[in-house]
Amino acid sequence: MRKIISAILLIIIAGGITLSLMKIPFGIPKTKVGEYYINKGREETGATNIVTSVVLNYRGFDTLGEITILFIAALGVGAILSLGRKRTDKKEKIEPTSSIVYTGCRFLFPILLLVGSYIFIHGHLTPGGGFQGGAIIASAFLLIYLSCPGKRVNEKYSKITESLAGLIFIVLGLIGLAIGQEFLFNFLPKGTLGTLLSAGIIPIIYIAIGLKVGSELTGIIDNLIEKS
Amino acid sequence: MIIIVSILIFLMLVSAIIAAVLKDLLSAVIALCVVSLIAAVLFYLLQAPDVAMAEAAIGAALVTAIFVIAIRKTKRFEE
Numbered sequence: 001m002r003k004i005i006s007a008i009l010l011i012i013i014a015g016g017i018t019l020s021l022m023k024i025p026f027g028i029p030k031t032k033v034g035e036y037y038i039n040k041g042r043e044e045t046g047a048t049n050i051v052t053s054v055v056l057n058y059r060g061f062d063t064l065g066e067i068t069i070l071f072i073a074a075l076g077v078g079a080i081l082s083l084g085r086k087r088t089d090k091k092e093k094i095e096p097t098s099s100i101v102y103t104g105c106r107f108l109f110p111i112l113l114l115v116g117s118y119i120f121i122h123g124h125l126t127p128g129g130g131f132q133g134g135a136i137i138a139s140a141f142l143l144i145y146l147s148c149p150g151k152r153v154n155e156k157y158s159k160i161t162e163s164l165a166g167l168i169f170i171v172l173g174l175i176g177l178a179i180g181q182e183f184l185f186n187f188l189p190k191g192t193l194g195t196l197l198s199a200g201i202i203p204i205i206y207i208a209i210g211l212k213v214g215s216e217l218t219g220i221i222d223n224l225i226e227k228s
Numbered sequence: 229m230i231i232i233v234s235i236l237i238f239l240m241l242v243s244a245i246i247a248a249v250l251k252d253l254l255s256a257v258i259a260l261c262v263v264s265l266i267a268a269v270l271f272y273l274l275q276a277p278d279v280a281m282a283e284a285a286i287g288a289a290l291v292t293a294i295f296v297i298a299i300r301k302t303k304r305f306e307e
Contacts, residue, residue, distance in 0.1 A: 051278045119281070127277035135285035142293050217290060224297045 046190030046199035047124035055129065056202050060184035064169065066131075067212060071166070074216040081227045097147050105147030112140035120210030124199040130206045134213025141218040145225050153222055158215045165212035172201050172208075233273060240266040251306045257295040264288040 037054055045053040055063055096102075119126075120133030141153060176185030184201070191198035240263055247259035264287030271280035 049278075128281045129278065132278070132281040132285055135282065135290060139285060139289040139293075142290070221290075221293065221297075224294060 042193060045186065045202065046193060047202050048194050049124055049127060049129075051127070052124045052129055052202060052206070053199075056124075056205055057184070057186060060173070060205075063209070064173070067166065067169065067209060070213060070216055071162075074220050077220050078223050078227075081223045095149065097149065102147045105143040109140050109143055112136055112143070116140065116210070116214065120206050121203065122196070123206035123210075124202045125194065125196070130209025131213055133206075133210040135217060137210070137214035138217030138221065141214075142221050145221060152226060153218055155219075155222070158219060162212050162215040162219070165208040165215070168208040169205055169212075172205060176201070229273075233270065236266050236270055236273075240270070252304065253299050253306060254296070254304055257292055257299065260295070261288050261292040264291070 037058065038050060041050045041053040041058075042048060045057040047053040047057070116133040116136035118133075119128035119136060120130045123129035123133070144151060173184040176187055177183050179185060179187045184205075186200040186202070188200035190200050196203070243259045243262040243266070247256045247263065250256040250259065264283060268280045268284040268288060271277075271283055
């Protein structure tokens with residue numbers, strides 16, 4: 001009986017989603033604001049990647065909210081896992097990983113760090129940005145946690161990096177507020193389109209976001225592996 | 229193009245169903261990882277490389293790792 005009811009419910013939901021999706025004309029710009037971003041985004045922000053120009057310029061304040069959400073999530077994981085249980089320094093026997101995993105992870109770690117940094121430094125030119133680069137950096141640290149048990153990221157330095165990066169974002173936004181009467185106003189010169197040093201404050205903010213996301217996700221992994 | 233996308237969506241559906249049905253949680257997590265990977269490829273084919281990168285890095289790598297860590301600390305098989 002329950003299975004029949006759930007099947008009927010699923011069919012109704014699927015029909016509703018199909019009906020509502022059928023009316024959306026995919027590929028045809030419906031909103032004017034999207035057209036405006038595509039046509040004017042490059043000149044106004046100086047970033048060749050339109051996604052970046054929307055994420056960090058037109059909707060920069062929302063990005064601050066996203067960063068805050070990630071920060072609160074990392075804080076919650078840390079709080080739940082470190083409170084409520086006594087931190088006994090149990091001396092577990094650390095089993096060494098196999099030499100293939102060890103060597104492979106040690107080989108991949110610097111390359112992944114380089115790719116992640118490249119992605120968030122070139123966020124205004126090529127696809128990708130702070131969130132993607134930060135996630136790749138965190139997966140590089142995940143490889144180290146997998147291959148060398150017992151080795152940990154220095155918590156003090158990772159927290160300093162995270163706080164400094166968040167501070168840079170907010171201070172840049174406030175300077176923009178002081179100069180241009182709006183939060184995250186692009187007060188630096190835009191430079192020539194398509195070069196590394198262009199688009200004003202966008203690359204600086206993306207580097208800050210990349211470092212912040214990378215250290216936060218690494219902190220979540222560190223908490224999950226070491227403290228639980 | 230549309231054939232490739234259809235095949236990928238079909239594979240994605242199959243691995244999603246496998247992830248829901250399996251009793252072995254570790255295999256289910258790997259099936260979920262396959263769903264994320266195919267979603268990343270689909271995003272790339274539909275010309276959204278930014279989202280594809282985020283999906284590949286977060287959905288396929290970090291979420292899988294977090295699930296595997298959680299399974300290691302709890303039980304592997306569902307009752």
